[in-house]
Every structure is written in structure tokens, then in C-alpha cells.
Amino acid sequence: FLYFEQPPDNSGSPKRAVELRWDGEQRYVKELDPGQPHFWCSATLYPAEMQAKREDVFRQWLHRQPSYEQIDSRSVLHLHKTGNVGDPEQNFVMNRAGRVQTVSITQISVHAKNARMKYLDLLEKNKSERRLTFL
Template sequence: MCTVSYLPGQSGFILTSSRDEKITRPIARLSDPVMIHDHEVTFPQDPLGQGTWIASSNTRTVCLLNGAFKSHKPRPPYKHSRGLVVLHAFDYFSLQSFAENYNFNGLEPFTLLLIEVGELLVLRWDGSQLFVTEKNPSQKHIWSSATLYKPEIIKKRQDWFDRWISSTEELSLDSIRKFHLTAGDGDPENAIRMRRDNLYETVSLTSVVRSGTEMDMIYEDLIHSETTYKTMSQSYVSN
């Protein structure tokens, strides 16, 4: 599942996630903040696995995509839902500590994006090995789930994003959310807002907006046309 974009800003970023999921899966709801370790975390909770694909405190944001580098054949049973890994990442003091000490064994392959001030890490777990890449947090990025999109489609989606970047005067929350809802070339199976075989569909759109000492989460349920907002005010600025 998921298409995720990242736009840097002068005092923060905008991370936006399209959740591509089975139409029959129960709809998630945006939670009230939950204390995890020393983080007050907000996230849309998946009713099935009790985890999430995107979560944020006022200092850390974590986002999940299914699959690592390529599509894989599921081999259950797995230790637990990948969506719980997103929440477990808040148990660690730093992103590096999580990457170095978390036990990924027994989990289905996934890609995890971890963001703090000045840091953007991409973790890919292929089922047997962890790959950690540092990305430039001052550059724009887009990722597509390896389980739903073939490499040539992922490349095409990158091209759409690059063209949108070059042709858009203002890279704002409204403009990136419009991109997630409208970008494509007429093929609904691989558009950013996708629908495939009456089985998979983009069911929600979530944005995390960091600006200075404040973090906002905007969760839009595309099935029921409902939007929920949460604001996390930061009482301090971490070094």
C-alpha cells in the first residue's frame, strides 16, 4: 500500500501519504494522542492490526510502505503486523538507535520513512536483511509501494512528481494534496489516486505538516469524504 511524498520547507516539511488498500478492509480513524515512551503520538489506527501506516509526535514522524525493493510472496505467519513497527519506533531515543536495535526478524518486508529535525532515514526490510539509507531532508522525494507497483510504474510516477514540481509555482499543502488526488495519465490502476480490479483503492489521504514548533496532521477518509485535523504543539525545540 501507499504512495508517499515529502516536501521540505524553511522550518519543516510536508509528508503526504495515499493509502492504497483493499476496499473490504475496515476504515481507519484518527486517534486521540497516545503516549509512547516520552512521545505524544497521533495516528490513524488500523482496526485489524491495531497499528498504523503513518504516525507523528511533535518531534518525530514515521511512515510505512508495504514491500522493500520488489514485490514479494507473503509467507505467514508473521510475528506481528508491520503497522505496529511504526508505533514501536517511538520507543527509541533516536532514529539510529531504532535502526540498530529493533528486532525486524519475523516481519513481512516493508519500507519505513523516519523523520526528525535535520534527518530523513529510509529503512528497507526485505525479510532477511535491513538496508538503511540517509536521504537529504532539504530535497523533495516520492516513494511508491513495491507490492502494488512494478518498477516501470514507480519510475513513471517519479516522472509525474518531477514534472509537477517543475510546473507548480507554490509547493503548498493544498497543491501536494491535489497532486495525490489527480496525478496520472488516464490509467486508474496506476494513478496516484488508484482503483484496481474493484479490489484495491486509495482509501485515505494523510498529511503531516511541520512548521517551526508545531505539527499538524490532516486525515481525509476518501470513502466517506470526512476530514479530521489534529495539532501537536511543541513546548521545546530539540537539538
């Protein structure tokens, strides 16, 4: 789980980013640089070696982007849907013989005055989108 804290006026970049992680035995809290991209995947679903491979795919994708500022929600969603480590059981959208699989993708894009949430149901092949306005 990643947590981002916005300034009270919702302007600018998040002032704080924190990774909260549970590996099945122990919990971890790690402060992250809110101005940098970060990769996260479940510690209970992916062994450390596979987490590293998945993060490498993410870092390679980042390297191909013109700049962090030009990365938009569409390109991140495309990566989430197509991220490939060469193993269908470990890809970003994974399927472990129908026993465990990615069933949906949720994306939240936060802007100064609003947020947009997209939900993709990968099994039913439908999507919904909601806009949240900050008061």
C-alpha cells in the same frame, strides 16, 4: 516509509531524512538529502516501471512549481488526489476493480512549534484535522 529527524529545538529543516523500504523479500535503508523533495511509493504495490512513471509525474509537477519554498500543503494534497499516470489502477489515488484501492490520504505538515495532520477518508468522503503542539 520515510523518516525525518528534526533538530532538538525543532527549528529549520530536518537534519536527517531516511527511506526505509521493504520490497517483499528484502529491506533497504537509504539516506536522503533532507533539503530536497523526495517521492515514495510502495514497492509491494507498484512494479519498478510503474514506480518510475509515478515519480515522473511528481518530478513534472515539481518542475512546474515556482520554487520548492513556495510549495504548500494544499498543492501537495491536490497532487496526491489528482496524480495521473494514465491508468486508474496505478494513479496516485488508485482503484484495482475494488480489490485494492486507495482508501485514505494522511498528510502531516510540520512547523517550528506545531504540526498539523489531515486525514481524508476517500470512501466516506469526510476529513478530519488535528493540530499538535510541541512543548
